[in-house]
Amino acid sequence: MQNMPLIDHFGLIAPYYDRVIRLQSKEKLIALAGVSNGGRLLDAGGGTGRVSQTLRELMDAIVIMDESMGMLRQAKNKGGLETVCSKTELLPFESQTFDYVILVDALHHVTNQQQTISELWRVLKSGGRMVIEEPDIQKPSVKLIALFEKLALMRSHFLSSREIVALFDKYPSARIHVEQEGFNIWVVAEKQPSI
Numbered sequence: 001m002q003n004m005p006l007i008d009h010f011g012l013i014a015p016y017y018d019r020v021i022r023l024q025s026k027e028k029l030i031a032l033a034g035v036s037n038g039g040r041l042l043d044a045g046g047g048t049g050r051v052s053q054t055l056r057e058l059m060d061a062i063v064i065m066d067e068s069m070g071m072l073r074q075a076k077n078k079g080g081l082e083t084v085c086s087k088t089e090l091l092p093f094e095s096q097t098f099d100y101v102i103l104v105d106a107l108h109h110v111t112n113q114q115q116t117i118s119e120l121w122r123v124l125k126s127g128g129r130m131v132i133e134e135p136d137i138q139k140p141s142v143k144l145i146a147l148f149e150k151l152a153l154m155r156s157h158f159l160s161s162r163e164i165v166a167l168f169d170k171y172p173s174a175r176i177h178v179e180q181e182g183f184n185i186w187v188v189a190e191k192q193p194s195i
């Protein structure tokens, strides 16, 4: 696969990932995504399925898409989650396939952030919602994580909420909502149906 990271950091830590990175709360994500009953959800850069495994009973289908086979193997072992190995910058899905798209703790890791948003926006259905959760780079502890990831030769590039919102500038149908709580920010983009 093209543009794979120099070191497969996530492949190395995949077996331990869920034990080290604990999910704080799924309720916030459910509320922001407006998940009710059913629909198809794409968990982009979804890794081990740590987050979306908690949404299984709410959805008709969940697709975990990630570039790391090691992370996807963990997701597959959980059952009830489809897995697709791909880069977020070029998705193997038809346009308007998903009712919900989530991108949790992954935007700062991807190779091309604008291209990632373009692809996620393309596969989101009209009337659907995308939720991006990122560590808040304004917080000193997150700045330390960013430094650590640089030293570990990860290709991380953290954006402020304002910069994430700007990635949607070319989509007039995007209705954007931003939240901040603790060390996280959420950018929610609703794809308004065209009249």
Ligand SMILES: C[S@@+](CC[C@H](N)C(=O)[O-])C[C@H]1O[C@@H](n2cnc3c(N)ncnc32)[C@H](O)[C@@H]1O
Binding pocket: 010, 044, 045, 046, 047, 048, 049, 050, 051, 065, 066, 067, 068, 071, 086, 087, 088, 089, 103, 104, 105, 106, 109, 110, 111, 112
């Ligand atoms: C910090 S992990 C987060 C995983 C998951 N979203 C979670 O919150 O548990 C970031 C994930 O993004 C994936 N990733 C990074 N860049 C990617 C890209 N360009 N395309 C697809 N996946 C990518 C990594 O392989 C990794 O699994």
